[in-house]
Amino acid sequence: MKALPRTLFGQIALALFAVLMIVQLAGLWLLLDDRGRLNYKLLAEYSAQRMAGFATVLELATPEERPALVKALSVQPTTLSLSLPWASDNIDDSEDAANFMREALRLLPRALPIQMLKLERIDPRLVGVHPPPPGVRDFDRDDPPRSKLFARTYVAQIRLGDGTVVTFHHLLPVPSGDLPYRLIALMCLLGASTGVLSIWAVRRLTRPLASFSAAAAGLARNLDQAPLPEAGPLEVRQAVQAFNAMQRDLKRLIETRAQALSAVSHDLRLPITRMRLRLEGDIAPELRNKMEHDLAEMDSMIGHTLDFLRAGSNTEPRVAVNLDALLDSVVEDMEELGAVIEREGQLARPVMARPHALRRCFANLLDNARFYGGGRIRMRIEDAGHEVRVSIQDHGPGIPEADLERVFEPYFRLEASRARHTGGTGLGLPIAKAIAEAHGGRIVLHSPAGSGLCACVILPRAALSEQTG
Structure with missing residues (x-):
């Protein structure tokens, strides 16, 4: 089968x-x-x-x-x-x-x-x-x-x-054993012509479905893609019309959400700013420090939440990115924070990507490895031709296999193992995953017993080269 x-x-x-x-x-x-x-x-x-x-x-x-x-x-x-x-x-x-x-x-x-x-x-x-002639059976x-x-x-x-x-x-004379080649040729010609016409008709009917499938697969990565042409049989045209309407509704919903988030961010940060100004008054230093800590945490949570909601958006255009240089920049930032990073491999040619979003993805993964993995990180870059792999390996306690997928859920934190300290808001890995998926890729986590956590970012080079914004 x-x-x-x-x-x-x-x-x-x-x-x-x-x-x-x-x-x-x-x-x-x-x-x-x-x-x-x-x-x-x-x-x-x-x-x-x-x-x-x-x-x-x-x-x-x-x-x-x-x-x-x-x-x-x-x-x-x-x-x-x-x-x-x-x-x-x-x-x-x-x-x-x-x-x-x-x-x-x-x-x-x-x-x-x-x-x-x-x-x-x-x-x-x-x-x-009389006996039958030679060569003729009786x-x-x-x-x-x-x-x-x-x-x-x-x-x-x-x-x-x-x-x-x-x-x-x-x-009666023995019938000839010769095949009727003309009749067989006529049947073969009829079958071949019918087969070619049938395949052409089937191809014409299924081509819109192939385009429909490709558009549905790319919808999550690019809501701004061109609407599908409404062609083909009636049922296919109706499905394409429904798909185009759904794309317009999703785009409108996301735009409305972005506007609402911007308004909420502005409305929340104004009171936070006013409270910080009022803290400059005659307030006990111990109380001032606690309130400033709470306000900073609120501001950080708002910023991280907005970053997560914007992670999969396509507002940033795609450009040719030297991934080696981008990773060098992120590695330098992490080393200034005390991380020790061992890097292997390099890419031979640039990729089409959104540089700021991709930098945020790798920065989140490296910072996560630095914070929970003891500071020693091994990063390996592989160019497989059709895809690019960037593996980030730390030496921390790792993640239980049952929680490897749950850590990508927003605000989920492992209290017993990798969240021994205060940690972040639980949005670092979800933001990195959303950015990778917006580029047509994915993040795979692997945590062998006693070997820390390995986060592998897989970006398809074909998708990166073909999608230009």
Whole structure:
């Protein structure tokens, strides 16, 4: 089953091709079968005409002339004999024999007694049967259970007006074994043309679905992508119309949310600023420090929340980014904070990305590794051609396997292991993940027992090179 196509176009094309082949083969068999039956019928009619003609000549001849006529007329494929008596106990009552007799009676000048005999109970020498020519099988001798369609030999007796019994042995010619190449070529041409037209029609019907799937996959990365063309069958056009409407509604919703967030940020930070100004008054130093700490924490939470909500937005344009230089800048910042970073690998060519967002992604991951991993970090860069991998490995306590996905949830923090200190707001990893996904990539966390945490950022180079904003 793995060899079967997985796409809709492939499955429909395969089904059409299989059905077409079955129909063509069945049609070819029916044509060849009908052709064989017609050939057999014509040969049988010809043999009946030949026998009726011989019987007419013998009926008009005198008894003295008949032996000479029988000898002269006994030419393959028909031999005649006057030596066999009327064999009423060896009648062939098959359907082929009945059809043959009806045709012979229709051609005889007057109604003469006629019967068909079974060859198996007749000594061939009595009817003057000659051996078959070289290269031709005697089907009646070699294959006793003869085919009903291609019975090769007829043995018939006609009683003339004076009682003389004439026995006819007619050997039908062996049909040619050559295939009807023209008929087969015609069927192949018909099948090929029908198959090509069917595949073209299926491709035309499924192409909008492929575009629809690609647009749906890229919607999360770029809400500003061009609307899909409303083409194809009615059902596909309706689905595309619904998709375009959904894209417009999502874009409008996000724009409305951004405006609301900006307003909330402004409205919240104004009271915070006023409270800081009032703290400059005559307030006890200990109380002032506590209040300033609370205000700074509120301001930080607001800033981080806004950063998280803006992480997947596409407001920043994509440009060619030297990822090595960007990582060098982030590493220098982390080393100033006390981190010891060991870096391996480099990229041979730039990538298309949003530099500020990508810098924030790596800064969050490195700061997370510095804060929870003891300060020693190993960073490895790999260029796999179709994708870029940046691995950040720390030497901290790691994360339980059950929580590797939960740490990407907003505001989720591990209290028992990596949150021994106050830590942040629980938005560092979610922001990094949202930025990576906005670039068409992903972040994979791996935490072997006793080996800290490894965060691998995977960015598809094809997507980075093709999407320009």
